[in-house]
Amino acid sequence: MKVGVISDSHDNVKNLSFAVEYFNRNGADYVIHCGDIISPFAADCLNKLQMPYTGVFGNNDGEWLGLDKITEGKIVKGPIVTEIGGCRFAVFHEPSVLDYISSDVPYVLYGHTHSKDLKKRNNQTIINPGTLGGYMADNASFAVINTVNGEIDFIDL
Structure with a gap:
């Protein structure tokens, strides 16, 4: 199963539209947004x-x-x-709750920092896809999780 992960799109409709087209074209099964969409007009891209x-x-x-x-x-x-395709995901925006997520949740997803992050903690994979908006970062990015083989790919715009 392929799960797209985006965060901090901050009304950047161009980049959000690119990510939506990427997920549609490349067969993602589900998409998760880790916060800071900002406006309803930008959220409409997700539809x-x-x-x-x-x-x-x-x-x-x-x-x-x-x-x-x-x-x-x-x-x-x-x-x-949330459970997606038999796999559990913890989703939040700010990393302040990272240490409070139960260790039986395999994927922990967050945003807020605008910096890509990928680390393992026991049986958990912790991921920040970076900022899709591209603000306060070297580039815009998002991530794709393959829950079958455990691969995580970051896509830089």
Whole structure:
């Protein structure tokens, strides 16, 4: 199963549209947004995904009602633990809760720092896909998780 992971798109509709097209073209099975979409008009790009998606609000997502409405409740207040294709994912925006995630959750996804991160902790894979918006970073990026073989790919724009 391929799971796309994006975060901190910050209203960059061009990059968000690129990621959506990438996931649609390359057969992602699910997409997760780790927060800071910002505006409902940007969140509408997610509705062009040809697969299910979910996500959490970030610290800059002020228009919660609009984001909730445009995504039909798919973006929620985190942290959340969700099961996708038999695999559990913890999803949140700010890394302050990293140490509180149960060790039985194989994938831990977060954003906020605008920096790519990939590390192992016991049986967990911890991933920050970087910033899709590209702000306060060397480049824009997102990630793809292959839950079958455990490979993690970062896509730089």
